[in-house]
Amino acid sequence: MKKLTIFCLLSSTLAFGQVKIMTNEEAAQNGIDIKKLDSTYNIPFKGVRMVPETSLKSQQQFLMRVNGLARKLRSKGDNAGIMAQFYINPKGKCDYVFYTVEGKLNPLTEQRLRDSLQVYLDKYVFSNPTATPQILYQMMTVGLLRQTPKGDSTINTIEQALATTRPDTVKVLALNQLELKAVPYELIYKFANMKELNLAANELTRVQLDFTRLPKLRQLWLNNNLLTEDSLQLSPNKTLKILNIQGNRFVDVPATVRQCKRLTSLWLGYNKLTQLQNGSFRRLRRLQDINLYSCELQSLPKGIAKLKRLEVLDVYYNSLTTLPKSLGRMKRLQQLALSHNSFEVLPTQIGRLKRIQTLYIHHNKLEQLPRSIGRLRNLKILDIGHNRFSTLPPQIGQLTQVEDLDASYNNLSEVPAQVLQMPNLKKLHLRENPFTDDATLLSRSKTVLNALSDQKIDVYY
DSSP states (O other): OHHHHHHHHHHHHHTTSOOEEEEHHHHHHTTOOHHHHHHHHOOOOOSSTTSOSSOOHHHHHHHHHHHHHHHHOOOTTOEEEEEEEEEEOTTSOEEEEEEEEEEEOOHHHHHHHHHHHHHHHHHOOOSSOOSSOEEEEEEEEESOOOOOOOSTTEEOSHHHHHHOSOGGGOOEEEOTTSOOSSOOHHHHTTOTTOOEEEOOSSOOSOEEEOGGGSTTOOEEEOOSSOOOGGGEEEOOBSOOOEEEOOSSOOSSOOGGGGGBTTOOEEEOTTSOOTTOOGGGGTTOTTOOEEEOTTOOOSOOOGGGGGOTTOOEEEOOSSOOOOOOGGGGGOTTOOEEEOOSSOOSOOOGGGGGOTTOOEEEOOSSOOSOOOGGGGGOTTOOEEEOOSSOOSSOOGGGGGOTTOOEEEOOSSOOSSOOGGGGGOTTOOEEEOTTSGGGGOHHHHHHTHHHHHHHHHTTOEEEO
8 A cells, every 4th residue: 555655646746747767877866766666666466367478568569669769769880778667657658767778879869869758758658558557678779789699610800800810610700780881702702611691780782792602601691781672682502591681772572582592581571662573582482481571561462472382471560451362372381470460351262371380460450350260270379469359250169279369459248159169279368358347248258267267278368
């Protein structure tokens, strides 16, 4: 009771004020005892069923947004991580933000970040606030924190590369995040036995690699540069397996990529791929994994179905409303990630994906699933949260291998009885549906909930 009283006093002083944003040191200088504040806001929940496994999805979305603000702000030379604590009151408003900086951060960038957070947080209110005050923690990155591999066969600076007397022993050359404006070709070609080359997060506007001089290269990282279709040239090869060209300026799959005959993984996310065509994936028949994350896609070309060996397809954060019917021909697909799009219906052909094990379709506009969903007999994870389902189709009960089903944030008025037919179900997520806040509706599901409890299935609602 004492904690609640203290909190009420604090919240009343902030009710008509702005969010207080300051470093931990500034908090101490202003006489704020952060540890004492922690004990006031971090009041634990009582009970088991209502406790999130990690955090509510609304909290995750909030943290993604504030991290997005930080990523957009960058001055030259910024290379920092910011550990921030957000103090949220029961009304869903942020009262305080305390943070520490690790790494190099331009003072101008820091002030811009504080100003941006101030504007954003003063207006932000959680749509699904918890009943108690809470603290959210988030590591925000400004620029890209340099990550380099370790090991005897690894070099991660220009100085080390110039100094080595045994280039034949080097397997990994990591020259990422060094503000390179041009590729040091002659230096790179010294390492003929190299298997991995990382040139990510530089300022490269042109890359032209001769694979005859790098005959063992298997992985190439060119993400977060300034490359376009015409400025990337890769000589024909049968060695490269993994190519990451995310975060450049491509509008289509670069033609030179098709020179890599044995490519298995292609990551194209964070490019504006507005000119994808049916032939964009031509000759990439060995691809097993393709990432099209946040590429401003409004449609997928039907030619993508020619990737017969594809096992993973990720199209998160686009503007897709339909899928090509040809997708049903991708018989080896095991993971399909369609979340954060604008789907209102899914094609019946999705039922032909007999090997699919993971299906993510949360954050769309779906009100129903195709009946063919019941044919996915190898499906283990199904996430349909944050949609508009008021009922689930009977065919859900035919998904005998599903272990984890998430139907949170929908319009369900009761626990779907079909889940009792799923013999391998271990976790069922049903938070933020109408029945979770209505005792009368919840009582209608008592029999199903008791049966789920008897089967030792973890239910979160």
